[in-house]
Amino acid sequence: MIDEIPKQYNPKDVEDKWYKFWEENKLFSAKPSISKKPFCIVIPPPNVTGILHMGHALNNTIQDILIRYQRMKGFEALWMPGTDHAGIATQNVVEKSIAKENLKRQDLGRDKFIQRVWEWKEQYGSTIIHQLKKLGSSCDWQRLRFTMDKEYSQAVREVFVWLYEKGLIYRGSYIINWCPRCQTALSDEEAAHRTLQGNLYYLKYPFKDSKEFIVVATTRPETMLGDTAVAVNPKDKRYKKLIGKTLILPLVNRQIKIIADSMVDMKFGSGAVKVTPAHDPNDYALGKKHNLEFINVMHPDGRMNTLAGDYRDMDRFEAREVILEDLKEQGLLQKVEPHQLSAGHCYRCHTIVEPYLSEQWFVKMKPLAGPAIEAVKKGKIKFYPKRWTKVYLNWMENIQDWCISRQIWWGHRIPVYYCRKCNEPIVSKAKPASCLKCKGQDIYQDEDVLDTWFSSWLWPFATFKNQEDLKYFYPTSTLVTAPEIIFFWVARMIMASLEFMREIPFKDVYIHGTVRDIEGKKMSKSLGNIIDPLDIINEYGTDALRFSLISITAQGQDVYLSKERFEQGRNFANKLWNASRFILMNPDASVIKTDLCLLFKKDDLSLVNRWILSRFYSTLKSVEKNLEKYQFNEAANLVYGFFWHEFCDWYLELIKSNITDRHNQVVMYKILEKFLRVLHPFMPFITEEIWQKLPHEGSSIMLSSWPHIQEDIIDKKIENQMNEVCEIITTIRNMRSELDLTSGLNNLEVKISCVNKIKRAFIEALSPDIKNLCRLSRLSVKDEYRILKGEFVNVLKDMHIAIPLQGVIDIEKQIEKINLKVQKTEADLKSKQAMLANKNFLKNAPVEIVEKEREKLNSLKEELKKLKGVKNGLR
RNA sequence: GGGCGCAUAGCUCAGUUGGUUAGAGCGCUACAUUCACAUUGUAGAGGCCAUAGGUUCAAAUCCUAUUGCGCCCACCA
Numbered sequence: 041m042i043d044e045i046p047k048q049y050n051p052k053d054v055e056d057k058w059y060k061f062w063e064e065n066k067l068f069s070a071k072p073s074i075s076k077k078p079f080c081i082v083i084p085p086p087n088v089t090g091i092l093h094m095g096h097a098l099n100n101t102i103q104d105i106l107i108r109y110q111r112m113k114g115f116e117a118l119w120m121p122g123t124d125h126a127g128i129a130t131q132n133v134v135e136k137s138i139a140k141e142n143l144k145r146q147d148l149g150r151d152k153f154i155q156r157v158w159e160w161k162e163q164y165g166s167t168i169i170h171q172l173k174k175l176g177s178s179c180d181w182q183r184l185r186f187t188m189d190k191e192y193s194q195a196v197r198e199v200f201v202w203l204y205e206k207g208l209i210y211r212g213s214y215i216i217n218w219c220p221r222c223q224t225a226l227s228d229e230e231a232a233h234r235t236l237q238g239n240l241y242y243l244k245y246p247f248k249d250s251k252e253f254i255v256v257a258t259t260r261p262e263t264m265l266g267d268t269a270v271a272v273n274p275k276d277k278r279y280k281k282l283i284g285k286t287l288i289l290p291l292v293n294r295q296i297k298i299i300a301d302s303m304v305d306m307k308f309g310s311g312a313v314k315v316t317p318a319h320d321p322n323d324y325a326l327g328k329k330h331n332l333e334f335i336n337v338m339h340p341d342g343r344m345n346t347l348a349g350d351y352r353d354m355d356r357f358e359a360r361e362v363i364l365e366d367l368k369e370q371g372l373l374q375k376v377e378p379h380q381l382s383a384g385h386c387y388r389c390h391t392i393v394e395p396y397l398s399e400q401w402f403v404k405m406k407p408l409a410g411p412a413i414e415a416v417k418k419g420k421i422k423f424y425p426k427r428w429t430k431v432y433l434n435w436m437e438n439i440q441d442w443c444i445s446r447q448i449w450w451g452h453r454i455p456v457y458y459c460r461k462c463n464e465p466i467v468s469k470a471k472p473a474s475c476l477k478c479k480g481q482d483i484y485q486d487e488d489v490l491d492t493w494f495s496s497w498l499w500p501f502a503t504f505k506n507q508e509d510l511k512y513f514y515p516t517s518t519l520v521t522a523p524e525i526i527f528f529w530v531a532r533m534i535m536a537s538l539e540f541m542r543e544i545p546f547k548d549v550y551i552h553g554t555v556r557d558i559e560g561k562k563m564s565k566s567l568g569n570i571i572d573p574l575d576i577i578n579e580y581g582t583d584a585l586r587f588s589l590i591s592i593t594a595q596g597q598d599v600y601l602s603k604e605r606f607e608q609g610r611n612f613a614n615k616l617w618n619a620s621r622f623i624l625m626n627p628d629a630s631v632i633k634t635d636l637c638l639l640f641k642k643d644d645l646s647l648v649n650r651w652i653l654s655r656f657y658s659t660l661k662s663v664e665k666n667l668e669k670y671q672f673n674e675a676a677n678l679v680y681g682f683f684w685h686e687f688c689d690w691y692l693e694l695i696k697s698n699i700t701d702r703h704n705q706v707v708m709y710k711i712l713e714k715f716l717r718v719l720h721p722f723m724p725f726i727t728e729e730i731w732q733k734l735p736h737e738g739s740s741i742m743l744s745s746w747p748h749i750q751e752d753i754i755d756k757k758i759e760n761q762m763n764e765v766c767e768i769i770t771t772i773r774n775m776r777s778e779l780d781l782t783s784g785l786n787n788l789e790v791k792i793s794c795v796n797k798i799k800r801a802f803i804e805a806l807s808p809d810i811k812n813l814c815r816l817s818r819l820s821v822k823d824e825y826r827i828l829k830g831e832f833v834n835v836l837k838d839m840h841i842a843i844p845l846q847g848v849i850d851i852e853k854q855i856e857k858i859n860l861k862v863q864k865t866e867a868d869l870k871s872k873q874a875m876l877a878n879k880n881f882l883k884n885a886p887v888e889i890v891e892k893e894r895e896k897l898n899s900l901k902e903e904l905k906k907l908k909g910v911k912n913g914l915r
Numbered sequence: 916g917g918g919c920g921c922a923u924a925g926c927u928c929a930g931u932u933g934g935u936u937a938g939a940g941c942g943c944u945a946c947a948u949u950c951a952c953a954u955u956g957u958a959g960a961g962g963c964c965a966u967a968g969g970u971u972c973a974a975a976u977c978c979u980a981u982u983g984c985g986c987c988c989a990c991c992a
Contacts, residue, residue, distance in 0.1 A: 047952070048952085048954070233988080240992085257992065258992060259992065260992085303991090304991090304992085305991055305992080307991095308991055308992065309991090314992075315992095320992075322991080322992070323990095324990095381992090430919080431918080431919075431987075431988085434918070435988080438988090438989090523987085524987095554986090591939095591940085592929095594928075594930095598920090598921095604941070605940085605941085607940095607941085607954070608940060610954060611955090614952070614954045614955095615952065615954080615955085617951090618952035618954095619951065621951045622952080624951090665931090669931075673928095673929075674930095674931080677929075677939070677940095680940095688951090688952090689956080692951080693956095696950080696951095770957090773957060774958060774959085776957090776958085777945080777957070777958045777959075778959090868936090875973085878973095882972080883972075885972060889934050889973090892934080892935060893935080
């Protein structure tokens with residue numbers, strides 16, 4: 041039978057096969073069930089333009105582990121999948137694609153362009169979904185949603201109307217972040233601030249009625265064309281007398297006044313600031329306060345407009361250079377200082393955004409933030425790791441209104457209509473037949489669409505199509521996401537859910553780290569440092585990808601990746617594969633029927649069997665504990681360590697010589713079968729493949745239940761006894777290695793001397809195992825054994841091991857070594873004695889700790905005695 | 916300017932409420948191949964837990980300060 045199974049695990053042979061099997065048998069589907077409790081995760085919907093990257097791989101592996109684990113634990117587990125229409129990103133992609141035909145979206149017109157986007161979506165939009173399937177994701181695919189689905193769009197419109205009617209949505213002219221490349225407004229969150237090395241330019245503005253100047257400092261000289269005042273601090277002695285004076289704005293020759301405002305920082309620059317109310321948020325506030333003129337000097341594409349006079353049609357940065365040249369020529373550029381500044385960048389195309397005055401739609405956020413703050417403060421929603429709570433609260437408490445209108449075509453069109461006759465806006469879920477005010481029939485819809493996040497914030501509930509499902513699965517259980525979108529998405533979902541559902545969207549938020557390359561840089565296409573998960577799947581297998589990723593992801597820490605990391609996962613899969621091959625060599629279908637607990641209770645199991653059972657359940661217990669705390673790496677490492685180093689390295693090696701023994705067969709089979717179930721959420725494919733080859737009940741490991749912890753099988757005493765045996769074996773191997781007697785040891789007799797009869801009986805019983813694993817032909821165990829001259833000896837707490845090697849061993853060297861050990865033991869003993877003589881320690885430390893220290897002291901004494909005895913024997 | 920994270924073996928990192936001898940993976944050294952697995956096994960070397968104070972019977976772990984690196988937020992032109 042074993043010959044049929046290849047020596048190396050080949051993931052390609054099995055992964056697609058089992059995924060198809062699961063999907064075809066609808067093993068991922070979840071339905072409301074009276075007898076089961078729900079467990080639900082909504083996927084952070086990837087963009088339709090998305091291609092799987094390591095961030096997705098990590099994010100979805102975590103979700104799949106949780107879902108598969110809870111499913112096996114008996115919950116009705118729903119993982120709700122879907123994609124996001126990603127307004128700007130998708131529009132950009134399609135614009136690029138039609139550019140190949142030399143077309144701009146304006147050439148096609150709105151309807152035709154949107155048609156093209158839909159076509160693009162049909163063709164490429166499910167790429168990411170196929171990739172998520174490659175990853176093994178057990179989403180309920182029949183529920184696949186898209187943020188522009190009919191029902192979902194309906195929900196978006198309803199929500200808009202709801203907020204408008206509550207007075208929480210308004211329209212107005214404000215300074216917003218404008219991306220000149222995408223030509224749309226952005227929210228504050230969509231303008232990512234980055235520090236740039238720029239200059240601070242000192243410009244001279246002449247007075248109207250004298251030859252004097254006032255000097256202003258600016259980082260964006262091109263905006264001077266829109267200046268409508270210069271402001272100084274009223275307390276500033278230098279400028280006090282100048283307040284109210286008129287200046288001639290250079291290059292444009294507009295008369296502007298010097299105004300006073302305490303907002304001005306006297307220490308910065310020259311202490312006088314140019315005021316451009318249409319191009320800077322601070323200046324905008326000053327403009328409002330002092331009733332200044334708002335002059336917009338820029339086209340939406342970032343070129344200067346007609347109000348910029350001679351500079352019209354120049355790009356903003358080109359205009360900057362020309363303006364500086366011109367000012368210099370006129371002697372109006374006083375000086376230039378290097379200056380670090382931070383500027384917003386469009387999060388989609390990375391263009392520097394322009395603070396731009398325009399009419400937009402906004403959501404008043406303060407009233408929505410209140411309940412969202414409460415829910416987290418009261419612990420109804422918990423962040424893992426905890427520290428994100430603070431980040432969330434800090435943002436929530438300083439929340440600004442949300443600009444939700446976008447000047448693009450792809451997205452949810454704003455449900456506001458206008459009457460051409462009387463200009464009356466009508467906010468409505470559907471297009472009204474006529475104007476409510478003048479009954480006019482000429483009605484048109486607002487041209488703008490909504491921010492993509494204005495639809496994603498409804499994701500935890502708008503994805504449910506019927507009340508029954510909503511009632512059963514909502515609120516969802518856990519949200520798994522990356523820190524980058526706490527503000528964009530997590531915070532807003534909490535606000536939306538509390539507002540529209542009067543209920544939290546999820547109980548736990550698990551924030552995992554960002555995936556970086558080995559140098560700590562964020563993985564990105566432009567840096568060319570991407571490790572493609574699909575390449576890894578191809579080379580190492582999905583299970584290897586998942587396991588390696590998860591085992592290096594400490595809670596909330598960023599993940600540093602290199603390709604070699606995935607070898608660990610691949611090797612583990614291979615180890616599992618080969619251990620299973622070995623176990624499958626002894627196929628006996630009847631083992632499946634043996635009741636493990638019953639067998640255990642009969643009390644005739646060997647120490648080795650009792651030990652591995654105890655270790656299995658101890659491990660299971662820790663794995664569960666860590667999974668519940670979202671400590672996935674810890675859980676993965678426990679599973680790895682148990683299987684490789686305890687089950688394979690020790691257990692299988694120990695029972696190998698007695699493989700036909702009934703008990704050994706049962707235990708070996710049972711542990712493997714249960715272990716596969718524990719490993720299944722981490723490595724779904726290989727565990728299914730092996731499980732199917734083992735004698736099993738049921739059609740898929742996915743449907744089997746998570747092993748139940750058998751507390752009475754966990755036995756620390758047994759574990760300690762076994763550790764002692766392992767220590768003896770390791771010591772003998774060590775001696776052999778030290779003597780370089782790898783082959784020669786077989787003929788020699790190894791003698792173990794124990795302190796007492798009980799110990800001796802215990803060791804003696806296990807001597808066949810020791811002989812076996814050390815490849816010894818002769819081993820004798822005695823109560824007290826006098827060392828003979830010329831023997832090679834090693835001391836092990838309360839026993840010593842001797843190998844007679846007359847003439848081969850340098851006795852002086854041995855004594856020297858033992859002396860060193862004696863010294864160390866004596867020092868340890870001394871510090872332990874001091875510790876136990878310390879009254880404060882005895883008084884303050886817990887009893888168990890004191891007890892432990894006492895035991896340790898005794899064992900040190902024992903060891904010292906042994907060491908001295910051995911030393912004397914050698915002489 | 917504010918906030919957060921990190922500093923532990925040659926490298927990449929674990930170390931959960933303070934309590935045995937600080938762990939893993941990779942790398943390194945030596946040995947082992949008719950044995951389920953060389954994607955392996957056995958053994959080994961390698962640590963002043965960033966620095967300086969403090970709290971405590973007890974500190975890698977808690978507190979304070981310092982240094983270095985990274986991230987996030989913020990309207991100083």
